[in-house]
Amino acid sequence: MLDVALLGTGGMMPLPKRWLTSCMMRYNGSSLLIDCGEGTQIALRELGWSCKPLDAILITHFHADHIAGLPGLLLTMGNSDRTEPVTIYGPKGIGRILQAVRVIAPELPFETHFKEIQGNESSFSVIGLDVTAFRVNHRVPCYAYEVSVKRGGRFDVEKARRNNIPLKLWSPLQKGAVIEYEGRTLTPDLVLGRARRGLKVVYATDTRPTPDITRHAMDADLLIIEGMYGEHDKDDNARRHKHMTMPEAAAIAREANPKAMWYTHYSPSLVRPDDYLKEMQAVFPRAETPRDGHFTSLSFDDEE
Amino acid sequence: MLDVALLGTGGMMPLPKRWLTSCMMRYNGSSLLIDCGEGTQIALRELGWSCKPLDAILITHFHADHIAGLPGLLLTMGNSDRTEPVTIYGPKGIGRILQAVRVIAPELPFETHFKEIQGNESSFSVIGLDVTAFRVNHRVPCYAYEVSVKRGGRFDVEKARRNNIPLKLWSPLQKGAVIEYEGRTLTPDLVLGRARRGLKVVYATDTRPTPDITRHAMDADLLIIEGMYGEHDKDDNARRHKHMTMPEAAAIAREANPKAMWYTHYSPSLVRPDDYLKEMQAVFPRAETPRDGHFTSLSFDDEE
Numbered sequence: 085m086l087d088v089a090l091l092g093t094g095g096m097m098p099l100p101k102r103w104l105t106s107c108m109m110r111y112n113g114s115s116l117l118i119d120c121g122e123g124t125q126i127a128l129r130e131l132g133w134s135c136k137p138l139d140a141i142l143i144t145h146f147h148a149d150h151i152a153g154l155p156g157l158l159l160t161m162g163n164s165d166r167t168e169p170v171t172i173y174g175p176k177g178i179g180r181i182l183q184a185v186r187v188i189a190p191e192l193p194f195e196t197h198f199k200e201i202q203g204n205e206s207s208f209s210v211i212g213l214d215v216t217a218f219r220v221n222h223r224v225p226c227y228a229y230e231v232s233v234k235r236g237g238r239f240d241v242e243k244a245r246r247n248n249i250p251l252k253l254w255s256p257l258q259k260g261a262v263i264e265y266e267g268r269t270l271t272p273d274l275v276l277g278r279a280r281r282g283l284k285v286v287y288a289t290d291t292r293p294t295p296d297i298t299r300h301a302m303d304a305d306l307l308i309i310e311g312m313y314g315e316h317d318k319d320d321n322a323r324r325h326k327h328m329t330m331p332e333a334a335a336i337a338r339e340a341n342p343k344a345m346w347y348t349h350y351s352p353s354l355v356r357p358d359d360y361l362k363e364m365q366a367v368f369p370r371a372e373t374p375r376d377g378h379f380t381s382l383s384f385d386d387e388e
Numbered sequence: 389m390l391d392v393a394l395l396g397t398g399g400m401m402p403l404p405k406r407w408l409t410s411c412m413m414r415y416n417g418s419s420l421l422i423d424c425g426e427g428t429q430i431a432l433r434e435l436g437w438s439c440k441p442l443d444a445i446l447i448t449h450f451h452a453d454h455i456a457g458l459p460g461l462l463l464t465m466g467n468s469d470r471t472e473p474v475t476i477y478g479p480k481g482i483g484r485i486l487q488a489v490r491v492i493a494p495e496l497p498f499e500t501h502f503k504e505i506q507g508n509e510s511s512f513s514v515i516g517l518d519v520t521a522f523r524v525n526h527r528v529p530c531y532a533y534e535v536s537v538k539r540g541g542r543f544d545v546e547k548a549r550r551n552n553i554p555l556k557l558w559s560p561l562q563k564g565a566v567i568e569y570e571g572r573t574l575t576p577d578l579v580l581g582r583a584r585r586g587l588k589v590v591y592a593t594d595t596r597p598t599p600d601i602t603r604h605a606m607d608a609d610l611l612i613i614e615g616m617y618g619e620h621d622k623d624d625n626a627r628r629h630k631h632m633t634m635p636e637a638a639a640i641a642r643e644a645n646p647k648a649m650w651y652t653h654y655s656p657s658l659v660r661p662d663d664y665l666k667e668m669q670a671v672f673p674r675a676e677t678p679r680d681g682h683f684t685s686l687s688f689d690d691e692e
Contacts, residue, residue, distance in 0.1 A: 096467070097429065097460065097463070097464050097467065098427070098429070098430050098460070099430065099433070100430055100433060100434050121460075122426055122427065122429070122430075122456075122457065122459075122460040123402070123426065123427050123430065125401065125402070125426070126402050126403065126404055126426075126427065129403070129404060130404050146492075148459045148460055148463050148492050148493050149460075149463075151492060152426075152456075152459045152460045152492055152493070153426065155426075155452045155456045156401065156402070156425075156426040156452055156453075156456045159401070159452050159453075160401050163400070163401065180491060181491060181492070183488075183491075184487075184488035184489075184491035184492055185488075185492075187484060187485065187487075187488035188450075188452050188455060188456055188485070188488055188489075189452050189456070
């Protein structure tokens with residue numbers, strides 16, 4: 085229902101066997117990408133997912149390890165004969181970044197649009213998913229992303245009858261329409277039961293821990309979170325460069341209690357993230373240290 | 389004496405096991421790079437050569453598969469604590485490209501300079517090597533590069549005596565100094581024998597065949613040349629997109645007679661360049677179809 089892949093898991097610079105951190109989600113035949121460092125198009129090819137249906141790219145911040153792969157990816161999308169526009173979301177200044185990207189990749193068979201994210205928190209809809217960008221705490225303006233699939237209630241025949249809704253309006257109301265009818269404004273809640281649990285994925289990297297990350301990650305289906313360092317002697321480094329350590333992320337997960345938790349954005353100095361996994365699982369048992377290409381398919385609780 | 393490595397051999401887009409075409413040369417403790425597509429910094433790391441002593445980058449043309457790796461490479465050079473400036477050479481417009489690169493990679497601990505190559509042919513000196521850029525025939529302005537190590541004659545004692553050169557000036561003149569002495573202008577040729585054969589490498593890709601490529605490659609130590617397609621049914625494609633086929637490059641080599649010849653810039657559709665090697669060697673026996681990371685060390689004829 086919602087496929088999520090971690091294309092790469094590295095921070096700072098791409099390494100021979102570790103691509104830069106980037107996440108792709110597929111939903112209803114479209115896809116979105118979060119971050120695009122150098123080599124992301126190759127990581128995508130290795131995973132075997134197509135870059136053609138990629139309608140939107142969300143950028144967390146403007147450090148090169150999160151944006152330098154844009155020219156190559158857009159060109160490869162162009163070579164796949166895509167003609168539909170692509171929209172790139174990011175902090176204030178994304179227009180200037182896109183302009184620079186288009187100097188390097190000027191000839192594309194599709195339009196590229198950009199949307200600047202404003203303020204501390206901003207919600208919008210992308211490929212049918214509800215996205216909330218929320219500001220985190222890095223050296224430059226940086227956003228984390230909550231991506232969710234909202235899910236309405238079941239159709240409730242008794243409720244529709246009780247509310248006196250004509251049979252012919254049941255279906256459009258169930259599908260979300262708001263209808264003016266004989267002087268009444270009819271809304272979907274008149275025929276639907278209580279909203280059900282949907283799906284929620286949170287992607288937060290290149291930041292110090294913040295209460296907002298915990299709040300958004302609360303009961304998420306998947307929390308993808310920075311684990312730049314495992315070694316305790318790197319704590320100062322993390323604070324100074326505004327990154328997050330594996331223990332700090334584990335503490336967030338313990339509080340937010342997501343169903344799954346993936347570390348990412350490992351420092352080049354963190355050669356074997358697995359070395360720290362046991363210690364982290366003592367704090368949050370569902371912690372995982374995935375490698376490039378790790379993916380999952382999320383579906384609603386009661387769906388088989 | 390002159391180390392030459394082909395970091396990647398691919399054209400158009402980086403592939404899981406084929407980096408984009410790019411060539412590094414090391415000489416006297418410095419190095420230069422020709423072209424820098426997405427992933428070149430990883431190719432360099434796989435080869436095991438350092439990016440720190442990289443003083444100059446020569447760009448053939450502004451298609452992304454030759455420039456999109458610049459932001460990442462420069463940042464990684466910055467992370468290696470380099471502080472000396474880096475100069476980037478390229479066709480008219482290289483300043484605008486560098487400006488875009490610096491939007492993506494704004495924070496570097498060294499200066500970046502650019503030099504625009506003018507006209508059909510232009511010679512300059514880089515890290516002690518003599519470079520001649522010459523215009524080739526692609527869809528956009530594109531240069532090939534001849535890189536050479538010039539070599540003076542041996543010191544000739546008899547000649548120095550015959551020319552009445554005082555002993556104390558022998559060494560500086562041998563090293564290339566021009567000296568005003570007692571009303572005479574003394575030049576190195578007064579103490580040196582005939583200039584000896586030096587070293588010459590020619591790098592020509594993204595072009596139709598041109599007489600200038602043959603002329604510059606004449607008796608080169610190494611010709612690195614585009615072999616975009618091996619299949620004969622791609623001849624039209626090559627002409628239309630202004631690329632060179634393997635047979636076309638072999639014909640150039642047969643005429644120019646380089647000591648070694650490396651194909652590069654294979655199309656993503658050319659999965660096994662080796663399949664065409666025998667056919668090419670029938671035209672030019674020293675043709676090679678190297679893979680990424682292929683390298684050689686060139687030295688003067690009479691040096692052990």
